[in-house]
Amino acid sequence: MFTNTVLISINDLMVFFSVYIIGLTLLGYIDTVQLLIGTEHSLWLTLSLCALVGPLYTLARIINWSRNDWSQHPIAKKLAIYCDNDNKSWIDVASNVNIEFQSLTKLQIATNTVTKVVVTDNWIIQVSSYNLDIANQTSTKLVCFKVNTYTNPSSTIEDIGSTYVKYRVCTTQPGGKNFTLRLNYNDVENFTGKVTMEIVTMPKCEFPKRLRELCIDWIKEEITKNPIYFTNEELEKCAVCINATSDIKLVKRCPDIPAVDNNPACRPCNCPPRLCIDCLVKWFITTSIDLTKPIENLVQIKSSCPHCRSTFCLTDVSYVAYDPYYNTSGSSSTDNKS
Numbered sequence: 001m002f003t004n005t006v007l008i009s010i011n012d013l014m015v016f017f018s019v020y021i022i023g024l025t026l027l028g029y030i031d032t033v034q035l036l037i038g039t040e041h042s043l044w045l046t047l048s049l050c051a052l053v054g055p056l057y058t059l060a061r062i063i064n065w066s067r068n069d070w071s072q073h074p075i076a077k078k079l080a081i082y083c084d085n086d087n088k089s090w091i092d093v094a095s096n097v098n099i100e101f102q103s104l105t106k107l108q109i110a111t112n113t114v115t116k117v118v119v120t121d122n123w124i125i126q127v128s129s130y131n132l133d134i135a136n137q138t139s140t141k142l143v144c145f146k147v148n149t150y151t152n153p154s155s156t157i158e159d160i161g162s163t164y165v166k167y168r169v170c171t172t173q174p175g176g177k178n179f180t181l182r183l184n185y186n187d188v189e190n191f192t193g194k195v196t197m198e199i200v201t202m203p204k205c206e207f208p209k210r211l212r213e214l215c216i217d218w219i220k221e222e223i224t225k226n227p228i229y230f231t232n233e234e235l236e237k238c239a240v241c242i243n244a245t246s247d248i249k250l251v252k253r254c255p256d257i258p259a260v261d262n263n264p265a266c267r268p269c270n271c272p273p274r275l276c277i278d279c280l281v282k283w284f285i286t287t288s289i290d291l292t293k294p295i296e297n298l299v300q301i302k303s304s305c306p307h308c309r310s311t312f313c314l315t316d317v318s319y320v321a322y323d324p325y326y327n328t329s330g331s332s333s334t335d336n337k338s
């Protein structure tokens with residue numbers, strides 16, 4: 001890519017210079033006859049000849065590329081490696097790519113002002129001003145090898161826009177070339193959700209936590225501050241994920257504060273433990289937290305029991321511990337062992 005870029009930049013310069021010389025000639029600043037046959041201004045002749053090198057070189061390359069139905073063009077060569085029984089020439093491959101490219105299901109990510117990454121059902125393509133990289137997803141692995149975070153003193157915890165992730169597209173297609181993608185972290189979720197190839201993450205790549213993940217950590221931390229609720233009844237599976245054991249019980253523990261404006265008062269919940277911590281936290285965030293706005297005081301946020309609809313706050317959430325010898329007689333079930 002670098003070689004191509006340099007060559008084309010030199011060509012651009014030469015073409016510009018040629019146009020400049022032709023312009024000077026047309027405007028009469030240079031005497032063409034004197035230039036070509038005279039010896040008075042030999043410098044001009046030398047410069048004019050030099051200026052022709054670029055366009056002639058470009059022309060030669062274009063003629064070379066155009067041989068055999070443009071099969072020598074760098075893009076055609078990259079497509080031609082995917083020729084098979086169904087796709088006899090690079091034009092057939094290009095036509096397949098075009099059909100998928102026109103699909104509404106394709107994903108298009110602008111990675112900077114001149115480069116974009118396109119993911120279709122079968123292809124991954126990176127297009128820039130002077131280059132096109134393409135790989136078929138069936139013969140390709142995606143290796144995440146670097147995560148760079150650029151911190152800004154004024155950035156907030158919600159701001160993860162300055163994290164970039166580098167992926168190497170490694171193809172096993174004979175003749176195929178690997179290439180590197182550099183994506184903003186905000187685009188990574190969409191990107192990895194769309195690609196169908198295997199994704200390998202190198203051990204040293206650590207992704208920063210998203211606001212939702214941070215929020216989950218904060219809520220869990222808040223709940224661990226509350227007393228544990230002991231029970232001698234065996235805990236059932238979580239009613240939502242049906243996978244983890246229900247380990248959460250709502251126990252009204254916060255001070256009795258009447259409903260204020262849109263903030264309802266907490267009420268006791270008599271439901272047995274029915275949710276695991278992960279499902280409760282997901283429920284709490286989904287029903288009560290707007291992640292697009294700053295969270296002022298987590299403890300004051302209220303949600304409602306998914307079963308009986310009793311309002312609760314995080315102070316009213318307890319982890320449950322099963323103790324077959326725990327005796328609830330004579331003590332409220334909300335009490336805890338010390």
Ligand SMILES: [Zn+2]
Binds near residue numbers: 241275276278279280
């Ligand atoms: Zn669950």
Ligand SMILES: [Zn+2]
Binds near residue numbers: 250269270271308310
């Ligand atoms: Zn309830």
Ligand SMILES: [Zn+2]
Binds near residue numbers: 253254266312313315
């Ligand atoms: Zn409460």
